[in-house]
């Protein structure tokens with residue numbers, strides 16, 4: 001069997017993300033698929049690393065080139081960044097970086113560029129120019145528009161947020177309370193020599209080191225799931241009562257759907273919808289593994305007329321499509337895929353979904369609005385605008401932020417992803 005060149009694969013992944021605007025979660029798994037576990041991990045490490053440090057690596061490489069690569073050879077620019085990443089950020093032996101990266105140029109059908117790749121990497125290794133840091137884009141490795149937005153929103157914390165976005169993310173698990181108490185699963189992890197501690201919400205557990213899911217006790221039988229602790233607050237905050245009819249309005253891939261079912265076995269029915277038919281399959285797979293069931297449908301949460309039948313809902317979880325600026329440490333490609341202009345469209349989409357869901361919430365019912373964003377226009381401002389135009393909506397403060405509209409979790413806070421939650425109750429007509 002022909003061996004696949006790991007550096008060539010990583011360069012192609014970075015090329016597809018940066019130049020073809022594909023998401024890392026789309027391209028990485030299929031690129032890794034034919035590889036051994038060790039090579040999978042290496043492609044992941046390099047691709048994430050290049051995307052985390054993109055502006056500085058791009059600059060290091062660009063100043064070595066007398067002219068830019070043409071379209072056909074553009075992937076070699078990414079290969080040089082892969083080489084530079086290994087030289088500057090990894091402990092890979094120098095000879096392996098040089099020989100394997102040059103070999104990768106051949107694998108990428110750029111035999112005519114192998115000498116150039118070799119010369120540039122040798123020069124970088126020999127001269128070790130320092131990483132550029134003279135502008136915030138270089139220093140914080142974010143696009144300027146996003147730095148400005150975060151700086152304006154968080155004048156006292158913006159640097160910490162940007163720095164946290166460039167950290168590796170920890171691995172959090174969610175204990176399946178239907179199968180065992182968390183203390184039991186923590187004991188099972190210990191038995192398997194996996195070090196973990198209890199997290200802030202009832203079933204969250206933080207692993208000291210990431211592990212493959214197949215190493216986790218009874219993972220395939222549904223004893224636990226991988227889910228960040230910030231996302232686990234959704235089920236805790238929605239608080240479902242016996243016989244509630246619950247809607248998960250933007251449900252795929254189903255992390256929160258499953259958590260709601262684990263946490264509240266007394267729910268009468270959980271309807272889980274998503275607008276993307278191909279993403280529904282992942283909800284189904286998650287439910288099967290966890291031995292749970294829900295009413296899954298393709299549906300547009302901003303237009304109930306196309307899918308909804310039956311009674312209104314007692315509880316609605318609206319985990320809205322958003323900029324995902326709170327989860328950049330898990331998805332560094334977001335920095336390079338999002339544009340400033342996307343935010344206005346997202347804010348409008350969120351408002352449309354919020355208004356439509358509200359129409360289908362029972363009086364006295366509760367809607368939990370959630371995003372994995374840190375931008376106030378998608379979060380606190382979105383909810384303030386909603387409250388201003390919706391007389392029968394009452395904001396119910398969350399105990400973690402009693403003075404604020406909603407609860408903004410910042411990336412890295414208690415080791416969590418950046419997330420936002422706002423709890424809204426629909427007033428009865430007699431309360432108006």
Ligand SMILES: C[S@@+](CC[C@H](N)C(=O)[O-])C[C@H]1O[C@@H](n2cnc3c(N)ncnc32)[C@H](O)[C@@H]1O
Pocket residue numbers: 231249250251252253254255256257273274275276279299300301302319320321322353
């Ligand atoms: C943040 S993700 C949801 C994550 C999910 N709640 C979980 O915990 O696994 C947002 C989802 O909203 C879906 N979506 C976007 N617009 C929608 C709409 N108008 N109606 C329903 N779903 C929508 C997207 O396809 C995406 O799957």
